[in-house]
Amino acid sequence: MKTLILNARIVNENTIQESDVYIVDGHIQRIAKDLQNLPADRVIDAKETYLMPGIIDDQVHFREPGLTYKADIHSEARAGVAGGVTSFMEMPNTVPNALTQQLLQDKYDIAERSSLANYSFFMGGSNTNYDEVMCTDPTQVCGIKIFMGSSTGNMLVDAPDVLEKLFANVPMLIATHCEDEATVRRRMEFFKEKYGDNVPYDIHALIRNEEACLISSTFASGLAHKHKTRLHILHISTGDEVSLFEVGERKNGQIILADGSPKLVTSEACVHHLWFDAEDYHTLGNKIKCNPAIKAPHHKEAILQAVLDNRIDVIATDHAPHTIEEKALPYWQAPSGLPLIQHTLNVMLELSKKGKIPLERVVEKMSHAVADCFQIADRGYIREGYWADLVLMDLDGTTMVEKSNLYSKCAWSPFEGTNFQSQITHTFVSGHLAYENGNFDETVKGKRLLFSR
Missing domain, CATH: 2.30.40.10 (Urease, subunit C, domain 1)
Structure with a gap:
């Protein structure tokens, strides 16, 4: 053809x-x-x-296997393609969790049969599957995902010795969800006692607050620098975390620092943290409940600025569908996550039209830099070959x-x-x-x- x-x-x-x-x-x-x-x-x-080169979304939750009443690889890849997403990297907190090489391969087999978009799947890390993680082929799999804060699913890795061992020995990119579990639980109990079941929606930003994010991101960055591990921190939601990241620049298929060395710790911004803020809870409620939480307006501006000055390296979605019936449940029962993949490019083009980010930078953060960050072969650019x-x-x-x-x-x-x-x-x-x-x-x-x- x-x-x-x-x-x-x-x-x-x-x-x-x-x-x-x-x-x-x-x-x-x-x-x-x-x-x-x-x-x-x-x-x-x-x-x-x-x-433009197709968007490479480095963080999606397509819910297959096990949760296909919410979404599946076929439907969500199709939605992505309609929005300009040509490749995705999907997370391991499906049912069962992708914590063995066989379960990981099962997802690749499903995608081979059903995905309209190009695909990769993260291998999940847990407190007990170190040997399985170490069998992962870096040339065939996008990375290892570690939940350093509990989110959708049951994959919290909170054993300090396990984290040390993983960061010391994994020979490929580790991607982390960073929220300090102790802080989140403490604040959840405080607000449960204060409000009971009659909870204002914007409380989500106060429960999963800036402190929880900063503690965990700082800890992960420290482990990465200690062990010289390639770390990618997902969905930055606060301006407080920006100081953790150095300015990086794309060069020769890598993201490098001013001294020419590879950038060890990279990070991601998500479109919903650039578009919505805590004021939107008053109209959208649980529909924008996600982890980490959408926070006060000044964080949105700080994240965008970090994207512009290359402290934050890529833009993604964290596309995470739930049914509208689940989202209509009371706050404490409603799950976190929102569907975004079909309009991720429209969001960024809208911000570009408003003069907030150049069109060239949109392409860099959604295509070029993702390819360089993950070292994807022969994609992410419009180049001969x-x-x-x-x-x-x-x-x-x-x-x-x-x-x-x-x-x-x-x-x-x-x-x-x-x-x-x-x-x-x-x-x-x-x-x-x-x-x-x-x-x-x-x-x-x-x-x-x-x-x-």
Whole structure:
């Protein structure tokens, strides 16, 4: 299959320039002007639209196996592709937890059959599965996930000797959920005694507060520096944590520091922590209940600034669907997490249109830097020889978020009623046109991500 994209405004590696792209057998063969005479099975005139490398979402929860009444790999990958996400990395707190190599492989087998997007799955760490963790192949798996604070699922790793052993010996990236469990539990008991069952929704930001995040992130960073471990701290939700991170810069497929050494501790911001703040609990309530919590407005601004100055390295979703019935439960019973993947790019394009982040920086944080952070082979850039993971977007179009046009299985969104001033028109996954103006082609599935480690 040969595809020719003509007259696109290519957003790539800190530039925007008009060019054509020629795709052959899933890969980008040529990037140049005036390629219109090359033989092609499909020609797309992309005039007036923008072409970017596909989004690589390094943190999603697709709920399969075991929780497929909420979501599954097929439905959520499809929703992602509709929003410009061409690759995802999924978390191990499914049922059963992905704590053995066989259970991890089971998820890869499901994705091979059903995922429209490219995929990888984190191996889970626990207090008791060290030997299984050490069998993980760094070239085949995105990383090891450690919950250093309890969240959805039962995977808390709180044994100090286990954490020391993992950080000392794991030969690949460790990704952490950082909230101090003792702080969260203490504050939960305090507010239960204060309010009983009549809890205001914004209490979530006070229970899972700045202190809980900072204590845990500081501890994880300390372990990483002590053992020279490659650490990636997920979903930064406070400005307090920003001081833990050094300024990094992409260079030669790595994220490096000013002295030229690789950046040991990287971090992630999520779109909901850049879009919502604690004031939104008054209108959305449990719909934006997530861990770590969405907090006061000044944290949103501090996180964005850290993204802009390269202290925070990547932008992701932490897409975590629950049913609307579960979200309608009283605060203490309602689960944490929200569906985001279909509109993650729309959110960042909206912030860009408001002058808060350059379009080139959106592409860097959602594509280039993720590929470099995880050392993903041949993806994340528009380069000759790379896989053709590509997204066409119309920045003069609109996307109205309504129940009728949602693809996540849970069928609701915290963005319902929002009219984003952008539209994702085409998504190519490994050269296959998987999505075009509301229509999917699922005849070709995504591919397993590989890592140059």
